[in-house]
Amino acid sequence: MLLFWRHGYDATSISLLTEGMGIGAPSLYAAFGDKRALFKEALDRYMSSYGSFMVRSLQDEPDPRAAIENLLLGAAAMFTGGEHPPGCMIITAATNCGPDSAAVEKRLRTIRAGTVRAFEEKIASGGRSLPKGSSAHSLALFFSATLQGMSAQARDGATREELEAIVRAAVGAWPA
Amino acid sequence: MLLFWRHGYDATSISLLTEGMGIGAPSLYAAFGDKRALFKEALDRYMSSYGSFMVRSLQDEPDPRAAIENLLLGAAAMFTGGEHPPGCMIITAATNCGPDSAAVEKRLRTIRAGTVRAFEEKIASGGRSLPKGSSAHSLALFFSATLQGMSAQARDGATREELEAIVRAAVGAWPA
DNA sequence: CTACATCTGTATCGTTCGTTACAAATGGCC
DNA sequence: GGCCATTTGTAACGAACGATACAGATGTAG
Structure with missing residues (x-):
């Protein structure tokens, strides 16, 4: 796992x-069957x-803003x-991939889309007021982008x- | 260029x-000499x-906050x-690379570090007051992470x- | 100890990688 | 048209890729 994590799938x-x-190599193929299966x-x-x-961060903390902040600090x-x-x-295991590993890229992209959706639901859940001119969707995209930017950094x-x-600056975009 | 941009170096x-x-292939090698040279x-x-x-955004706009905002909107x-x-x-052309293309990865990383430094100098240049509890360095890292997150999104x-x-949310972290 | 099923190590498969040798073709100049 | 330098397309190089065939080693049951 650490190898895939460090170098990416391809x-x-x-x-x-x-x-x-x-x-x-034969033991590996006998145990997992395939490179894709091993990655999965x-x-x-x-x-x-x-x-x-x-x-866990999203489930344990009821307040949306605090939950997001805890999540980012954990990250x-x-x-x-x-x-x-x-x-x-x-975020990083399948960013530069050839056409053969498009399925892996799509899988990770789907997971990331689920994260954005979870952010959005959490943000919309609490009664907390949103910053002026922003929606739950745009805030979810912003914090998701922050997460991806933190990974890159x-x-x-x-x-x-x-x-x-970076987290302190990001949550500053959502005034308490 | 578009191919390297889309699929990455490796x-x-x-x-x-x-x-x-x-x-x-021979024409390509005669004209550029190498895959690395062609990428360069x-x-x-x-x-x-x-x-x-x-x-251009950093040079044309004297106000640091407006310059960063223009840059992000341009992005x-x-x-x-x-x-x-x-x-x-x-940001994306050399994230998953094998040991042979470590030089390319390092080159891009150096460019990104230069971007962070340019952000930091711009932020520190104007007399504009910084958000409480933040430094020019941390703000530069935050906006750089925002840029990388936007690219991923x-x-x-x-x-x-x-x-x-996302840009509106990010610049909201730096109150006018 | 013997017999059998399972696992491991070596060697190899076909393919594709980055790169190059070589011959055919192309262009300008007299 | 004839000559030469250059460019191009074909074919091939060694290396590494993902994936396997096969033989030897290992472990358990009787």
């Missing part, structure tokens, strides 16, 4: 995987471990966590403190 | 390039054409322009109007 070769997992497995593991803080911490690649796997070497400063 | 094969340019050429063309609005228009791939080439199919809504 750039992670089978030899890299077998070397990193310490097994031979890795993606599920990612979402239920490293990525679980997102759905600032996770994206810069030391023991794994920086940034978000769902983490990949470019930003520290946790810098990402947290 | 995923753009020589056969795709020769097919798209309508020439044979394409990158220069991109920055002096599609990407030129950025430096919203450019990223969704119909006749070329969505998003920003400097454009790649995911966001429209110009949606990106403009």
Whole structure:
């Protein structure tokens, strides 16, 4: 999973995987069947471990603005966590891909679209007033873009403190 | 250039390039010498054409906040322009790359770091007061992350109007 | 210890990658 | 028209890709 996370789907070769997992190629194919299937497995593991803080943030905090802020702060911490690649796997694992991996790209894009929708529902749920001239949809897109920008910044070497400063600026767009 | 922009450096094969340019492989190598050199050429063309609005926005508008806002609005228009791939080439062309194209990734990363620095200088230049508890550096990182997020959203199919809504939310983080 | 099912390691498949050698074709100049 | 430099298209190079065939090793049941 860490290899797919770091190098993306296309750039992670089978030899890299077998070397990193310490097994031979036939064992890998016997256990998972395919490179796409292995990626799907890795993606599920990612979402239920490293990525679980997102759905948890949205569920645990009833106030929409605080929930979004908690989510982004959690992302600032996770994206810069030391023991794994920086940034978000769902955002970065299939951005430059050839025509053969279009299915993987589409899968990740669908997940991201679901995130935007979850943001939108959360924002619209509470009775909290929205900033003037903005809708739940546009705010959801803004925070989703912030999340993607934070992932990119983490990949470019930003520290946790810098990402947290980005979060403070972003939630400043939604006055308390 | 459009092929590198759309598919990224690694995923753009020589056969795709020769097919798209309508020439044979030897002509390509005689004219540019190398795949990296061709990418560098394409990158220069991109920055002096599609990407030129950025430096122009920062130079033409003296007020830092208005300059950043103009830049982001220009990006919203450019990223969704119909006749070329969505998003920003400097942000997306080398995100998933193997070890052979690490030099290209580093080059783009350096350009992005220069953008952050240009933002920071512009923000610090005017006498405009900063939002409470933020520095020119953190604001520059925030707007840079916004730009990268907008590029990702454009790649995911966001429209110009949606990106403009993101810009309105982002500049709202910096009260007039 | 023997027999059998499962797993692992080596070697290889066909394909595509970036790159180049070579020959045919093209263009200007006399 | 004839000559030469240049450009082009065809074919091929070694390497690495995703994916497998096959033989040897391993573990368990009797």
